[in-house]
Amino acid sequence: MPAEPRLVHIVDEVPELDGSPEHLTMVLVLDGFLDAGNAAARAARHLVDLEEDGLLGPPAVPSSSRVVATFDVDQFHDYRARRPAISFVRDHYASYDAPRLVVRLLRDSGGTPYLLLQGPEPDNRWEAFARAVREVVERFGVTRVVSMGSVPMAVPHTRPVALTHHANDPELLLGATSPWRGELRVPSSAQALLEVRLGEWGHPAQGFVAHIPHYLAQLDYPRASAALLEQVELAGRLTLDLSVLHAEAEQREEEITAYLADNAEVDDVVQALERQYDAFERAEESGGNLLAPDEPLPTGEEIGQQFEQFLAGLEEPDDPGPDVAGPDTTGRD
Template sequence: MSETRLVHIVDEVAEIDASEESTLTMVVVLDGFLDAGNAAARAAQHLADVAGTDDGAGRVVATFDVDRLHDYRARRPAISFVVDRYDSYDAPRLVVRLLRDSGGTPYLLLNGAEPDNRWEGFCRAVREVVERFGVTRVISMGSVPMAVPHTRPIAVTHHANNSELLLGASPWRGELRVPASAQALLEVRLGEWGHDAQGFVAHIPHYLAQLDYPKAAAVLLEQVELAGRLTVDLSGLRAEAEDREAEISSYLEANEEVGDVVAALERQYDAFERAEESGDNLLARDQPLPTGDQLGHEFEQFLAGLENPDAEDQD
Protein backbone atom coordinates (compact mmCIF):
# COMPACT_ATOMS: atom_id res chain seq x y z
CA MET A 1 0.00 0.00 0.00
CA SER A 2 1.44 3.39 -0.95
CA GLU A 3 1.60 6.25 1.53
CA THR A 4 -1.23 8.03 -0.26
CA ARG A 5 -3.49 5.20 0.84
CA LEU A 6 -3.15 5.91 4.54
CA VAL A 7 -6.77 6.97 4.15
CA HIS A 8 -9.63 5.48 2.17
CA ILE A 9 -12.18 8.08 1.10
CA VAL A 10 -15.69 7.22 -0.02
CA ASP A 11 -16.05 7.94 -3.72
CA GLU A 12 -19.48 9.52 -3.62
CA VAL A 13 -21.07 11.49 -0.80
CA ALA A 14 -24.24 12.94 -2.22
CA GLU A 15 -24.99 15.07 0.86
CA ILE A 16 -21.76 17.01 0.30
CA ASP A 17 -21.33 16.77 -3.46
CA ALA A 18 -24.83 18.11 -4.11
CA SER A 19 -24.82 20.62 -1.26
CA GLU A 20 -25.21 24.29 -2.05
CA GLU A 21 -23.38 25.26 1.12
CA SER A 22 -20.37 27.49 0.39
CA THR A 23 -18.57 26.39 3.55
CA LEU A 24 -17.83 23.04 5.15
CA THR A 25 -16.33 22.64 8.60
CA MET A 26 -14.34 19.64 9.82
CA VAL A 27 -13.97 19.20 13.58
CA VAL A 28 -10.88 17.28 14.73
CA VAL A 29 -10.47 15.47 18.06
CA LEU A 30 -7.62 12.97 18.39
CA ASP A 31 -7.74 10.89 21.57
CA GLY A 32 -4.72 10.25 23.75
CA PHE A 33 -3.24 13.72 24.29
CA LEU A 34 -4.39 17.23 25.19
CA ASP A 35 -7.52 15.95 26.90
CA ALA A 36 -7.55 16.79 30.60
CA GLY A 37 -10.94 16.15 32.11
CA ASN A 38 -11.82 14.09 29.04
CA ALA A 39 -13.24 17.36 27.74
CA ALA A 40 -12.43 17.09 24.04
CA ALA A 41 -13.41 13.41 23.80
CA ARG A 42 -16.68 14.12 25.60
CA ALA A 43 -17.35 17.02 23.24
CA ALA A 44 -16.76 14.79 20.22
CA GLN A 45 -19.05 12.12 21.64
CA HIS A 46 -21.73 14.73 22.22
CA LEU A 47 -21.54 15.82 18.58
CA ALA A 48 -22.13 12.24 17.48
CA ASP A 49 -24.93 11.75 20.02
CA VAL A 50 -26.93 14.79 18.94
CA ALA A 51 -26.20 14.57 15.21
CA GLY A 52 -29.27 14.85 13.04
CA THR A 53 -28.66 11.58 11.20
CA ASP A 54 -30.63 8.39 10.90
CA ASP A 55 -28.01 6.24 12.60
CA GLY A 56 -27.11 8.83 15.20
CA ALA A 57 -23.35 8.36 14.86
CA GLY A 58 -23.14 9.65 11.29
CA ARG A 59 -22.00 8.09 8.06
CA VAL A 60 -18.30 7.23 7.77
CA VAL A 61 -16.88 9.00 4.70
CA ALA A 62 -13.16 8.35 5.27
CA THR A 63 -11.21 5.68 7.17
CA PHE A 64 -7.54 5.84 8.11
CA ASP A 65 -5.29 2.78 8.05
CA VAL A 66 -4.83 2.51 11.82
CA ASP A 67 -2.59 -0.56 11.44
CA ARG A 68 0.09 1.74 10.02
CA LEU A 69 -0.42 4.52 12.55
CA HIS A 70 -1.04 2.81 15.90
CA ASP A 71 1.53 1.42 18.37
CA TYR A 72 -0.39 -1.54 19.77
CA ARG A 73 2.16 -2.34 22.47
CA ALA A 74 2.16 1.22 23.81
CA ARG A 75 -1.64 1.49 23.79
CA ARG A 76 -3.08 -2.00 23.88
CA PRO A 77 -6.72 -2.22 22.79
CA ALA A 78 -9.12 -4.13 25.03
CA ILE A 79 -10.39 -7.59 24.18
CA SER A 80 -12.98 -9.62 26.09
CA PHE A 81 -12.34 -13.10 27.46
CA VAL A 82 -15.63 -15.00 27.76
CA VAL A 83 -15.40 -18.27 29.76
CA ASP A 84 -13.02 -20.09 27.44
CA ARG A 85 -12.49 -17.86 24.42
CA TYR A 86 -11.43 -14.39 23.34
CA ASP A 87 -14.18 -12.21 21.90
CA SER A 88 -15.24 -8.62 21.18
CA TYR A 89 -11.95 -7.00 20.19
CA ASP A 90 -12.12 -3.19 20.47
CA ALA A 91 -10.02 -2.27 17.47
CA PRO A 92 -8.78 1.32 17.45
CA ARG A 93 -10.44 3.45 14.79
CA LEU A 94 -9.68 6.76 13.17
CA VAL A 95 -12.49 7.90 10.89
CA VAL A 96 -14.22 10.91 9.41
CA ARG A 97 -17.99 11.01 9.85
CA LEU A 98 -20.57 13.16 8.14
CA LEU A 99 -22.84 14.80 10.73
CA ARG A 100 -25.51 17.49 10.73
CA ASP A 101 -26.01 20.22 13.28
CA SER A 102 -29.34 21.19 14.85
CA GLY A 103 -30.25 23.25 11.80
CA GLY A 104 -29.38 20.51 9.30
CA THR A 105 -26.05 21.98 8.22
CA PRO A 106 -23.58 19.22 7.26
CA TYR A 107 -20.11 19.08 8.77
CA LEU A 108 -17.37 16.48 9.27
CA LEU A 109 -15.95 15.00 12.46
CA LEU A 110 -12.47 13.44 12.42
CA ASN A 111 -12.18 11.44 15.62
CA GLY A 112 -10.20 8.51 16.95
CA ALA A 113 -6.85 7.51 18.37
CA GLU A 114 -4.00 9.93 17.77
CA PRO A 115 -1.42 8.34 15.42
CA ASP A 116 1.64 7.08 17.27
CA ASN A 117 3.82 7.41 14.18
CA ARG A 118 3.88 8.65 10.58
CA TRP A 119 2.54 12.05 11.58
CA GLU A 120 3.64 13.64 8.31
CA GLY A 121 1.90 10.92 6.32
CA PHE A 122 -1.19 11.35 8.46
CA CYS A 123 -1.22 15.10 7.76
CA ARG A 124 -0.99 14.46 4.04
CA ALA A 125 -3.86 11.98 4.32
CA VAL A 126 -6.00 14.57 6.12
CA ARG A 127 -5.15 17.02 3.35
CA GLU A 128 -6.64 14.53 0.90
CA VAL A 129 -9.88 14.53 2.91
CA VAL A 130 -9.93 18.33 3.11
CA GLU A 131 -9.42 18.77 -0.61
CA ARG A 132 -11.74 15.93 -1.65
CA PHE A 133 -14.71 17.34 0.25
CA GLY A 134 -13.87 21.02 -0.10
CA VAL A 135 -13.45 21.63 3.63
CA THR A 136 -13.13 25.36 4.20
CA ARG A 137 -12.20 25.30 7.88
CA VAL A 138 -10.68 22.73 10.23
CA ILE A 139 -11.37 23.17 13.95
CA SER A 140 -9.64 21.18 16.68
CA MET A 141 -10.43 20.80 20.36
CA GLY A 142 -8.21 20.00 23.33
CA SER A 143 -7.78 20.59 27.06
CA VAL A 144 -4.84 20.90 29.44
CA PRO A 145 -4.51 20.81 33.25
CA MET A 146 -3.82 24.22 34.77
CA ALA A 147 -3.49 25.69 38.28
CA VAL A 148 -6.93 27.29 38.16
CA PRO A 149 -10.01 26.94 40.40
CA HIS A 150 -13.20 25.33 39.11
CA THR A 151 -15.20 28.20 40.63
CA ARG A 152 -14.01 30.67 37.99
CA PRO A 153 -14.87 30.79 34.26
CA ILE A 154 -13.05 28.25 32.14
CA ALA A 155 -10.33 29.97 30.15
CA VAL A 156 -9.67 28.91 26.58
CA THR A 157 -6.51 29.30 24.52
CA HIS A 158 -7.33 30.23 20.93
CA HIS A 159 -4.91 29.28 18.17
CA ALA A 160 -4.96 29.31 14.36
CA ASN A 161 -2.70 29.16 11.33
CA ASN A 162 -4.38 32.35 10.10
CA SER A 163 -4.61 35.22 12.59
CA GLU A 164 -7.87 36.40 11.00
CA LEU A 165 -9.56 33.26 12.34
CA LEU A 166 -8.83 33.99 16.01
CA LEU A 167 -11.93 34.61 18.12
CA GLY A 168 -10.07 35.79 21.22
CA ALA A 169 -6.74 37.13 22.43
CA SER A 170 -4.07 34.76 23.65
CA PRO A 171 -3.30 34.79 27.39
CA TRP A 172 0.31 33.83 26.61
CA ARG A 173 3.26 36.10 25.82
CA GLY A 174 6.34 35.12 23.90
CA GLU A 175 7.28 31.60 22.87
CA LEU A 176 6.39 28.45 24.77
CA ARG A 177 8.08 25.13 23.95
CA VAL A 178 5.52 22.38 24.51
CA PRO A 179 5.27 18.69 23.55
CA ALA A 180 4.02 18.31 20.00
CA SER A 181 0.94 16.39 18.94
CA ALA A 182 -0.36 15.13 15.61
CA GLN A 183 -3.23 17.57 16.02
CA ALA A 184 -0.87 20.54 16.44
CA LEU A 185 1.31 19.47 13.52
CA LEU A 186 -1.80 19.13 11.36
CA GLU A 187 -2.67 22.79 11.94
CA VAL A 188 0.85 23.83 10.92
CA ARG A 189 0.92 21.70 7.77
CA LEU A 190 -2.58 22.73 6.66
CA GLY A 191 -1.49 26.35 6.92
CA GLU A 192 1.51 25.63 4.72
CA TRP A 193 -0.83 24.07 2.16
CA GLY A 194 -3.19 27.03 2.17
CA HIS A 195 -5.99 25.55 4.29
CA ASP A 196 -7.47 27.40 7.28
CA ALA A 197 -7.25 25.63 10.63
CA GLN A 198 -7.87 26.80 14.15
CA GLY A 199 -8.47 25.32 17.55
CA PHE A 200 -9.42 25.75 21.16
CA VAL A 201 -7.74 24.39 24.29
CA ALA A 202 -9.70 24.57 27.55
CA HIS A 203 -7.86 25.11 30.84
CA ILE A 204 -8.93 22.40 33.30
CA PRO A 205 -8.37 22.63 37.09
CA HIS A 206 -5.59 20.10 37.47
CA TYR A 207 -7.18 18.56 40.54
CA LEU A 208 -10.06 17.56 38.24
CA ALA A 209 -7.94 16.45 35.28
CA GLN A 210 -8.61 12.74 35.89
CA LEU A 211 -12.39 13.19 36.08
CA ASP A 212 -14.89 13.68 33.31
CA TYR A 213 -15.47 17.44 33.25
CA PRO A 214 -18.48 18.10 30.98
CA LYS A 215 -18.50 21.82 31.77
CA ALA A 216 -15.29 22.18 29.77
CA ALA A 217 -16.70 20.07 26.93
CA ALA A 218 -19.64 22.48 26.67
CA VAL A 219 -17.29 25.49 26.64
CA LEU A 220 -15.27 23.94 23.80
CA LEU A 221 -18.40 23.27 21.76
CA GLU A 222 -19.57 26.85 22.27
CA GLN A 223 -16.35 27.96 20.56
CA VAL A 224 -16.83 25.41 17.78
CA GLU A 225 -20.32 26.77 17.19
CA LEU A 226 -18.95 30.29 16.72
CA ALA A 227 -15.99 29.33 14.58
CA GLY A 228 -17.78 26.76 12.43
CA ARG A 229 -21.09 28.61 12.18
CA LEU A 230 -22.83 25.56 13.55
CA THR A 231 -25.70 25.08 16.00
CA VAL A 232 -25.34 22.33 18.60
CA ASP A 233 -27.86 21.36 21.28
CA LEU A 234 -25.81 21.59 24.49
CA SER A 235 -28.66 21.16 26.97
CA GLY A 236 -27.79 17.57 27.87
CA LEU A 237 -24.12 18.37 28.30
CA ARG A 238 -24.89 21.36 30.48
CA ALA A 239 -27.14 19.21 32.66
CA GLU A 240 -24.22 16.79 33.14
CA ALA A 241 -22.03 19.74 34.04
CA GLU A 242 -24.47 20.95 36.68
CA ASP A 243 -24.56 17.52 38.27
CA ARG A 244 -20.77 17.36 38.37
CA GLU A 245 -20.49 20.85 39.84
CA ALA A 246 -22.98 19.87 42.56
CA GLU A 247 -20.86 16.82 43.42
CA ILE A 248 -17.73 18.96 43.67
CA SER A 249 -19.43 21.63 45.80
CA SER A 250 -20.85 19.00 48.13
CA TYR A 251 -17.42 17.49 48.68
CA LEU A 252 -15.80 20.87 49.34
CA GLU A 253 -18.41 21.74 51.96
CA ALA A 254 -17.61 18.52 53.84
CA ASN A 255 -13.81 18.81 53.51
CA GLU A 256 -12.44 22.07 54.84
CA GLU A 257 -8.80 21.33 54.00
CA VAL A 258 -9.64 20.78 50.35
CA GLY A 259 -11.71 23.96 50.33
CA ASP A 260 -8.65 25.85 51.60
CA VAL A 261 -6.66 24.71 48.59
CA VAL A 262 -9.37 25.85 46.20
CA ALA A 263 -9.60 29.18 48.05
CA ALA A 264 -5.85 29.67 47.55
CA LEU A 265 -6.28 29.06 43.83
CA GLU A 266 -9.17 31.53 43.75
CA ARG A 267 -7.00 34.24 45.37
CA GLN A 268 -4.21 33.55 42.92
CA TYR A 269 -6.60 33.61 39.95
CA ASP A 270 -8.23 36.86 41.07
CA ALA A 271 -4.84 38.49 41.67
CA PHE A 272 -3.78 37.54 38.15
CA GLU A 273 -7.00 39.00 36.75
CA ARG A 274 -6.50 42.29 38.58
CA ALA A 275 -2.87 42.49 37.53
CA GLU A 276 -3.75 41.85 33.90
CA GLU A 277 -6.46 44.52 33.92
CA SER A 278 -4.11 47.09 35.45
CA GLY A 279 -1.15 46.11 33.28
CA ASP A 280 1.01 45.21 36.28
CA ASN A 281 3.22 42.19 36.63
CA LEU A 282 1.10 39.05 36.39
CA LEU A 283 2.96 37.46 39.29
CA ALA A 284 0.78 38.14 42.31
CA ARG A 285 2.57 39.05 45.51
CA ASP A 286 2.13 37.13 48.74
CA GLN A 287 -0.13 34.58 47.07
CA PRO A 288 1.88 31.34 46.87
CA LEU A 289 0.38 28.91 44.40
CA PRO A 290 -0.07 25.36 45.72
CA THR A 291 2.32 22.90 44.10
CA GLY A 292 1.17 19.92 42.08
CA ASP A 293 2.23 17.59 44.91
CA GLN A 294 0.20 19.54 47.45
CA LEU A 295 -2.86 19.51 45.25
CA GLY A 296 -2.42 15.85 44.50
CA HIS A 297 -2.31 15.03 48.20
CA GLU A 298 -5.32 17.18 49.06
CA PHE A 299 -7.47 15.83 46.25
CA GLU A 300 -6.53 12.17 46.43
CA GLN A 301 -9.62 11.48 48.54
CA PHE A 302 -11.63 13.95 46.50
CA LEU A 303 -11.13 12.02 43.27
CA ALA A 304 -11.76 8.70 44.97
CA GLY A 305 -14.91 10.04 46.55
CA LEU A 306 -16.39 11.26 43.26
CA GLU A 307 -15.57 8.09 41.36
CA ASN A 308 -16.71 5.86 44.26
CA PRO A 309 -19.59 7.71 45.90
CA ASP A 310 -20.64 4.64 47.92
CA ALA A 311 -17.25 4.18 49.53
CA GLU A 312 -16.89 4.97 53.23
CA ASP A 313 -15.56 8.44 54.08
CA GLN A 314 -11.94 8.57 55.13
CA ASP A 315 -10.34 11.16 57.38
Protein backbone atom coordinates in the same frame (compact mmCIF):
# COMPACT_ATOMS: atom_id res chain seq x y z
CA MET B 1 11.08 1.29 -4.19
CA PRO B 2 7.63 0.00 -3.17
CA ALA B 3 4.82 2.54 -3.20
CA GLU B 4 3.69 3.99 0.13
CA PRO B 5 0.57 2.19 1.40
CA ARG B 6 -2.64 4.17 1.16
CA LEU B 7 -3.17 5.77 4.55
CA VAL B 8 -6.77 6.94 4.19
CA HIS B 9 -9.70 5.40 2.39
CA ILE B 10 -12.35 7.94 1.34
CA VAL B 11 -15.90 7.09 0.33
CA ASP B 12 -16.40 7.72 -3.38
CA GLU B 13 -19.93 9.10 -3.21
CA VAL B 14 -21.33 11.32 -0.46
CA PRO B 15 -24.64 12.71 -1.80
CA GLU B 16 -25.11 14.90 1.27
CA LEU B 17 -22.11 16.96 0.18
CA ASP B 18 -22.95 17.16 -3.50
CA GLY B 19 -22.89 20.69 -4.79
CA SER B 20 -19.92 21.72 -2.62
CA PRO B 21 -21.51 23.54 0.37
CA GLU B 22 -20.40 27.14 0.77
CA HIS B 23 -19.13 26.35 4.25
CA LEU B 24 -18.03 22.91 5.39
CA THR B 25 -16.38 22.58 8.78
CA MET B 26 -14.37 19.60 9.94
CA VAL B 27 -14.10 19.25 13.72
CA LEU B 28 -10.89 17.56 14.85
CA VAL B 29 -10.36 15.66 18.12
CA LEU B 30 -7.37 13.34 18.61
CA ASP B 31 -7.45 11.43 21.89
CA GLY B 32 -4.44 10.80 24.09
CA PHE B 33 -2.59 14.06 24.64
CA LEU B 34 -4.50 17.35 24.78
CA ASP B 35 -7.46 16.04 26.76
CA ALA B 36 -7.32 16.80 30.48
CA GLY B 37 -10.70 16.19 32.06
CA ASN B 38 -11.68 14.20 28.96
CA ALA B 39 -13.11 17.50 27.77
CA ALA B 40 -12.45 17.17 24.04
CA ALA B 41 -13.26 13.46 23.87
CA ARG B 42 -16.54 14.03 25.74
CA ALA B 43 -17.39 16.90 23.40
CA ALA B 44 -16.79 14.70 20.35
CA ARG B 45 -18.84 11.89 21.83
CA HIS B 46 -21.66 14.35 22.45
CA LEU B 47 -21.71 15.29 18.77
CA VAL B 48 -22.00 11.65 17.73
CA ASP B 49 -24.62 10.93 20.42
CA LEU B 50 -26.78 13.80 19.20
CA GLU B 51 -26.83 12.34 15.72
CA GLU B 52 -27.39 8.74 16.77
CA ASP B 53 -30.12 9.67 19.26
CA GLY B 54 -31.99 11.48 16.50
CA LEU B 55 -31.90 14.82 18.27
CA LEU B 56 -30.65 16.80 15.28
CA GLY B 57 -32.50 18.23 12.34
CA PRO B 58 -36.14 18.14 11.30
CA PRO B 59 -37.94 14.79 11.91
CA ALA B 60 -38.32 14.24 8.18
CA VAL B 61 -34.56 14.31 7.64
CA PRO B 62 -32.96 10.87 8.13
CA SER B 63 -29.82 10.52 10.20
CA SER B 64 -26.71 11.11 8.09
CA SER B 65 -24.17 9.92 10.65
CA ARG B 66 -21.80 7.63 8.85
CA VAL B 67 -18.11 7.12 8.26
CA VAL B 68 -16.93 8.81 5.07
CA ALA B 69 -13.18 8.30 5.50
CA THR B 70 -11.13 5.72 7.40
CA PHE B 71 -7.43 6.01 8.23
CA ASP B 72 -5.23 2.92 8.27
CA VAL B 73 -4.72 2.95 12.02
CA ASP B 74 -2.10 0.18 11.86
CA GLN B 75 0.21 2.70 10.18
CA PHE B 76 -0.09 5.18 13.05
CA HIS B 77 -0.81 3.32 16.29
CA ASP B 78 1.75 1.93 18.75
CA TYR B 79 -0.16 -0.99 20.21
CA ARG B 80 2.42 -1.72 22.89
CA ALA B 81 2.34 1.85 24.19
CA ARG B 82 -1.46 2.07 24.16
CA ARG B 83 -2.87 -1.42 24.32
CA PRO B 84 -6.54 -1.64 23.26
CA ALA B 85 -8.88 -3.36 25.69
CA ILE B 86 -10.24 -6.84 25.05
CA SER B 87 -12.73 -8.80 27.11
CA PHE B 88 -11.97 -12.22 28.58
CA VAL B 89 -15.26 -14.09 28.99
CA ARG B 90 -14.83 -17.15 31.21
CA ASP B 91 -12.68 -19.16 28.80
CA HIS B 92 -12.21 -17.06 25.67
CA TYR B 93 -11.33 -13.60 24.41
CA ALA B 94 -14.06 -11.43 22.89
CA SER B 95 -15.10 -7.83 22.19
CA TYR B 96 -11.78 -6.40 21.06
CA ASP B 97 -11.90 -2.59 21.15
CA ALA B 98 -9.97 -1.89 17.98
CA PRO B 99 -8.72 1.71 17.73
CA ARG B 100 -10.42 3.65 14.94
CA LEU B 101 -9.38 6.89 13.31
CA VAL B 102 -12.29 7.98 11.13
CA VAL B 103 -14.14 10.93 9.62
CA ARG B 104 -17.89 10.98 10.24
CA LEU B 105 -20.53 13.00 8.44
CA LEU B 106 -22.82 14.72 10.97
CA ARG B 107 -25.44 17.48 10.92
CA ASP B 108 -26.14 20.32 13.32
CA SER B 109 -29.56 21.24 14.75
CA GLY B 110 -30.53 23.01 11.54
CA GLY B 111 -29.48 20.17 9.27
CA THR B 112 -26.18 21.75 8.18
CA PRO B 113 -23.62 19.03 7.39
CA TYR B 114 -20.17 18.98 8.96
CA LEU B 115 -17.41 16.43 9.49
CA LEU B 116 -15.87 15.01 12.65
CA LEU B 117 -12.36 13.53 12.53
CA GLN B 118 -11.88 11.55 15.73
CA GLY B 119 -9.67 8.80 17.05
CA PRO B 120 -6.38 8.13 18.83
CA GLU B 121 -3.58 10.57 18.11
CA PRO B 122 -1.03 8.92 15.79
CA ASP B 123 2.02 7.70 17.66
CA ASN B 124 4.19 8.04 14.57
CA ARG B 125 4.24 9.21 10.94
CA TRP B 126 2.76 12.61 11.76
CA GLU B 127 3.79 14.09 8.42
CA ALA B 128 2.15 11.22 6.55
CA PHE B 129 -0.96 11.66 8.68
CA ALA B 130 -1.08 15.36 7.84
CA ARG B 131 -0.89 14.55 4.14
CA ALA B 132 -3.71 12.03 4.54
CA VAL B 133 -5.88 14.61 6.29
CA ARG B 134 -5.13 17.01 3.45
CA GLU B 135 -6.62 14.44 1.07
CA VAL B 136 -9.84 14.44 3.09
CA VAL B 137 -9.96 18.24 3.26
CA GLU B 138 -9.49 18.65 -0.48
CA ARG B 139 -11.73 15.74 -1.46
CA PHE B 140 -14.74 17.10 0.44
CA GLY B 141 -13.99 20.80 0.03
CA VAL B 142 -13.58 21.50 3.74
CA THR B 143 -13.44 25.27 4.27
CA ARG B 144 -12.26 25.23 7.88
CA VAL B 145 -10.79 22.73 10.34
CA VAL B 146 -11.61 23.36 13.99
CA SER B 147 -9.80 21.41 16.69
CA MET B 148 -10.52 20.93 20.39
CA GLY B 149 -8.18 20.16 23.27
CA SER B 150 -7.70 20.70 27.00
CA VAL B 151 -4.75 20.97 29.36
CA PRO B 152 -4.39 20.90 33.16
CA MET B 153 -3.80 24.37 34.58
CA ALA B 154 -3.51 26.09 37.97
CA VAL B 155 -7.08 27.40 37.81
CA PRO B 156 -10.07 26.91 40.13
CA HIS B 157 -13.29 25.27 39.03
CA THR B 158 -15.24 28.20 40.54
CA ARG B 159 -14.22 30.58 37.77
CA PRO B 160 -15.23 30.65 34.09
CA VAL B 161 -13.53 28.09 31.87
CA ALA B 162 -10.59 29.85 30.24
CA LEU B 163 -9.67 29.01 26.67
CA THR B 164 -6.59 29.46 24.54
CA HIS B 165 -7.46 30.32 20.93
CA HIS B 166 -5.04 29.48 18.12
CA ALA B 167 -5.13 29.52 14.32
CA ASN B 168 -2.91 29.36 11.25
CA ASP B 169 -4.46 32.64 10.04
CA PRO B 170 -4.70 35.65 12.42
CA GLU B 171 -8.04 36.65 10.87
CA LEU B 172 -9.60 33.47 12.29
CA LEU B 173 -8.95 34.62 15.85
CA LEU B 174 -11.60 37.36 15.56
CA GLY B 175 -9.81 39.58 18.04
CA ALA B 176 -9.48 36.94 20.77
CA THR B 177 -6.88 37.97 23.33
CA SER B 178 -4.21 35.44 24.22
CA PRO B 179 -3.34 35.00 27.92
CA TRP B 180 0.24 34.16 26.92
CA ARG B 181 3.13 36.55 26.36
CA GLY B 182 6.02 35.93 24.00
CA GLU B 183 7.05 32.47 22.83
CA LEU B 184 6.38 29.23 24.71
CA ARG B 185 8.21 26.02 23.86
CA VAL B 186 5.77 23.18 24.50
CA PRO B 187 5.57 19.49 23.53
CA SER B 188 4.17 19.14 20.04
CA SER B 189 1.28 16.97 18.93
CA ALA B 190 -0.08 15.60 15.67
CA GLN B 191 -2.99 17.99 16.10
CA ALA B 192 -0.68 21.01 16.38
CA LEU B 193 1.49 19.92 13.45
CA LEU B 194 -1.60 19.43 11.33
CA GLU B 195 -2.65 23.04 11.90
CA VAL B 196 0.79 24.22 10.77
CA ARG B 197 0.84 22.05 7.66
CA LEU B 198 -2.72 22.95 6.65
CA GLY B 199 -1.73 26.61 6.82
CA GLU B 200 1.23 25.95 4.54
CA TRP B 201 -1.12 24.25 2.08
CA GLY B 202 -3.58 27.14 2.15
CA HIS B 203 -6.30 25.53 4.29
CA PRO B 204 -7.70 27.53 7.26
CA ALA B 205 -7.44 25.78 10.62
CA GLN B 206 -8.03 26.96 14.15
CA GLY B 207 -8.62 25.49 17.56
CA PHE B 208 -9.48 25.93 21.19
CA VAL B 209 -7.76 24.54 24.27
CA ALA B 210 -9.70 24.57 27.54
CA HIS B 211 -7.86 25.17 30.82
CA ILE B 212 -8.87 22.40 33.25
CA PRO B 213 -8.33 22.64 37.04
CA HIS B 214 -5.39 20.32 37.50
CA TYR B 215 -6.98 18.67 40.51
CA LEU B 216 -9.83 17.55 38.22
CA ALA B 217 -7.69 16.54 35.23
CA GLN B 218 -8.41 12.82 35.72
CA LEU B 219 -12.16 13.34 36.05
CA ASP B 220 -14.72 13.98 33.32
CA TYR B 221 -15.30 17.74 33.24
CA PRO B 222 -18.36 18.35 31.02
CA ARG B 223 -18.37 22.08 31.77
CA ALA B 224 -15.23 22.41 29.67
CA SER B 225 -16.72 20.19 26.95
CA ALA B 226 -19.65 22.58 26.66
CA ALA B 227 -17.32 25.60 26.59
CA LEU B 228 -15.32 24.04 23.75
CA LEU B 229 -18.41 23.27 21.70
CA GLU B 230 -19.71 26.80 22.18
CA GLN B 231 -16.57 27.99 20.41
CA VAL B 232 -16.95 25.34 17.72
CA GLU B 233 -20.45 26.66 17.05
CA LEU B 234 -19.10 30.15 16.43
CA ALA B 235 -16.08 29.11 14.39
CA GLY B 236 -17.90 26.49 12.33
CA ARG B 237 -21.16 28.40 11.86
CA LEU B 238 -23.05 25.53 13.49
CA THR B 239 -25.96 25.22 15.90
CA LEU B 240 -25.58 22.53 18.55
CA ASP B 241 -27.80 21.35 21.39
CA LEU B 242 -25.61 21.45 24.51
CA SER B 243 -28.35 20.91 27.09
CA VAL B 244 -27.13 17.43 28.04
CA LEU B 245 -23.62 18.68 28.69
CA HIS B 246 -24.90 21.62 30.73
CA ALA B 247 -26.96 19.24 32.87
CA GLU B 248 -23.92 16.99 33.40
CA ALA B 249 -21.84 20.04 34.31
CA GLU B 250 -24.37 21.16 36.93
CA GLN B 251 -24.37 17.73 38.52
CA ARG B 252 -20.58 17.63 38.61
CA GLU B 253 -20.42 21.10 40.20
CA GLU B 254 -22.86 19.96 42.89
CA GLU B 255 -20.69 16.93 43.63
CA ILE B 256 -17.57 19.05 43.91
CA THR B 257 -19.29 21.64 46.12
CA ALA B 258 -20.61 18.96 48.46
CA TYR B 259 -17.17 17.45 48.79
CA LEU B 260 -15.50 20.78 49.53
CA ALA B 261 -18.05 21.52 52.26
CA ASP B 262 -16.86 18.44 54.13
CA ASN B 263 -13.13 18.84 53.44
CA ALA B 264 -11.68 22.10 54.71
CA GLU B 265 -8.11 21.35 53.61
CA VAL B 266 -9.16 20.78 50.02
CA ASP B 267 -11.30 23.90 50.13
CA ASP B 268 -8.23 25.87 51.23
CA VAL B 269 -6.39 24.67 48.12
CA VAL B 270 -9.24 25.84 45.89
CA GLN B 271 -9.40 29.21 47.64
CA ALA B 272 -5.67 29.70 47.07
CA LEU B 273 -6.19 29.01 43.37
CA GLU B 274 -9.07 31.50 43.34
CA ARG B 275 -6.81 34.20 44.71
CA GLN B 276 -4.15 33.39 42.13
CA TYR B 277 -6.70 33.45 39.34
CA ASP B 278 -8.19 36.76 40.46
CA ALA B 279 -4.75 38.31 40.82
CA PHE B 280 -3.94 37.28 37.27
CA GLU B 281 -7.19 38.77 35.99
CA ARG B 282 -6.38 42.08 37.66
CA ALA B 283 -2.84 42.09 36.31
CA GLU B 284 -3.59 40.78 32.81
CA GLU B 285 -3.68 44.16 31.11
CA SER B 286 -0.29 45.05 32.55
CA GLY B 287 1.23 41.73 31.46
CA GLY B 288 1.18 40.13 34.91
CA ASN B 289 1.98 36.50 35.58
CA LEU B 290 -0.64 33.83 36.09
CA LEU B 291 0.58 33.25 39.65
CA ALA B 292 0.16 35.86 42.34
CA PRO B 293 3.56 36.52 43.97
CA ASP B 294 2.28 35.97 47.48
CA GLU B 295 0.41 32.74 46.75
CA PRO B 296 2.63 29.63 46.46
CA LEU B 297 1.19 27.04 44.09
CA PRO B 298 0.49 23.61 45.65
CA THR B 299 2.41 20.82 43.96
CA GLY B 300 0.64 18.26 41.82
CA GLU B 301 1.42 15.59 44.39
CA GLU B 302 -0.15 17.62 47.19
CA ILE B 303 -3.29 18.28 45.21
CA GLY B 304 -3.45 14.67 44.07
CA GLN B 305 -3.35 13.45 47.66
CA GLN B 306 -6.04 15.91 48.72
CA PHE B 307 -8.37 14.84 45.92
CA GLU B 308 -7.74 11.11 45.99
CA GLN B 309 -10.80 10.49 48.14
CA PHE B 310 -12.80 12.93 46.08
CA LEU B 311 -12.22 11.06 42.83
CA ALA B 312 -12.97 7.72 44.45
CA GLY B 313 -16.12 9.02 46.09
CA LEU B 314 -17.65 10.18 42.80
CA GLU B 315 -17.48 6.73 41.23
CA GLU B 316 -20.70 4.80 41.72
CA PRO B 317 -20.42 0.99 42.17
CA ASP B 318 -22.28 0.38 38.91
CA ASP B 319 -20.61 3.24 37.05
CA PRO B 320 -17.21 2.74 35.38
CA GLY B 321 -16.45 6.36 36.24
CA PRO B 322 -13.77 8.40 34.51
CA ASP B 323 -11.75 6.72 31.82
CA VAL B 324 -8.67 6.39 34.03
CA ALA B 325 -7.58 3.27 32.17
CA GLY B 326 -7.84 4.96 28.80
CA PRO B 327 -5.70 7.59 27.15
CA ASP B 328 -3.53 9.73 29.35
CA THR B 329 -5.55 12.90 30.03
CA THR B 330 -2.67 14.93 31.40
CA GLY B 331 -0.28 14.59 28.49
CA ARG B 332 2.50 12.17 27.65
CA ASP B 333 5.58 12.05 25.50
